[in-house]
Amino acid sequence: MTALPFILLLVAASLGAGFLGALTGLGGGVVIVPILVLLFGVDLRFAVGASLVAVIATSSGAAAAYVREGYTNIRVGILLEVATVTGAIVGAIVAAMVSKNAIASIFVVALFWSAYSTLRPPKPLPPDTEPDAISRKFRLDSSYPTKEGMVAYRVHHVPAGGVIMFFAGLLSALVGIGSGIVKVFAMDRMMRLPFKVSTTTSNFMIGVTAAASAGVYLQRGQIQPAIAAPVALGALIGSLAGARVLPHIQTKALRYVFAGVVVFAGIELLRRVLSNSL
C-alpha cells in the first residue's frame, strides 16, 4: 500500500476501534492489534507498540472527564500503579524473550475473555462496610457521586488486588492492551469498590501502565511512527466521540457486534499461530 491510503485507512480503522471500544467499555486496544496484524499486514511487534500508544491516548482523553466528575479514586489508583507499572516493565522485558506465537496465543486468551465479559457483565455485589486495616493506613476509603448524592464506600483486600494488578500490567505490556477487564476485576470483585469507581479508576491507571511499557518498546524500536501516530490519533478521536454519544444510545446490540468481531479476530489469530504464519 502507498503511504496516503495506508495512513488514512489506519486513522479510519482506529477511529472505529476507539469508538466501539468506548461504547462497549472494552477500550480500543483489544481490536487494534488484530486490525494491524490481520488487515494491514503489520508485524506483531510494531502492532503491540502502536496499540500501547493508542491505549495511552484513549485513557488520558477519557480520564480527564472522569477525574473531574469525582468518580476516580486517585489514592487507590496511585497505590495500585506501583504494581501495574512493575508488571508492565517485567512484561516488556519478557516480551523480548518469547516468540511471536507465544504472545499471539496469550492475546487470543485475552480476546476470548474480553468477549465473554462483554456479553456477561458481572452482577453487582452488595457493598462491604467492614473497615480494613490497610485501607485505613493508606486512607483509601472514599465516596463517589450518584443520583442520590455522594455515597461513601470502603476498600478491602488491597494486597490481593495488588497481586492481580501486577498481572494486569504484565498482560498489558505483553500484548499491547489496556487490561481494563483485569483491573476492573481486581477492584470491583476483589477490593469491592463500586463498579463506576472501578471502571474510572482502571481507566486512570491504564495510561500510566501503558506508558511504562511503551518507554521500553520505544527504546527497542518497536514504536514505528508511521503506524503509531495514525493509530493513536484515530483511536483518540473515536473514543472521545464514543464517550459523547454513549449516554444517548442503547449499547446492548453493539456489545454483541463487538464481541463477535473480537471472537472472529481471536479465531483468525489462533489459526495463524497454529499454521505458523504470523
Add this chain to the structure above:
Amino acid sequence: MNNSAREGGEKPTDAGAPVHKGDLESKLATLLTAGTALSAVVLCIGGAVFLWEDSASKLNFSAFEPSAHGSVFSVFREAVQLKGSALMQLGVVLLILTPVARVFFTLVAFLARWDWLYVIVTVIVLGVLIYGLLGSAQLH
C-alpha cells in the same frame, strides 16, 4: 462500627479528603486534556508533513526492523528538523509523557500536603516510569 478515634467518624470519605476532592482533580484533568490535545496537534502536523514529503512510496511493515526514532531525547532533537516521521514520533512521545507528567504533578501535590506516605508511593511509580523511558536501553 466506627470508633471515635478514627478521623472522619462515620463517613469513611473524609480522611483528609476535603482538600483532595475538587482541587487536585480539576488540575489533573486540565493536565491530561492539555497533554492529549498537544500530542494530537503534533500528530496531525507530523502526519500531514509525512504525507506531503512523500505520499506515493510504498509502506510495508510486515518485517520487524527497529524504528530509527528510539529514544526520548533524540526524538526531540530530530523533530527540530521538521521531518514528518520525526514529528509524528514527537507526538507519540508527548502522549507517553502525558501520564508521566500526571504522576509527577501528583507527587508535587502530595509533597505540598506533607503526605509522606503517598510521596513515597508516587516516587516509586515515577521511578519505574523513568526507568522504562530512559534506563531500559541496556536490556536489548
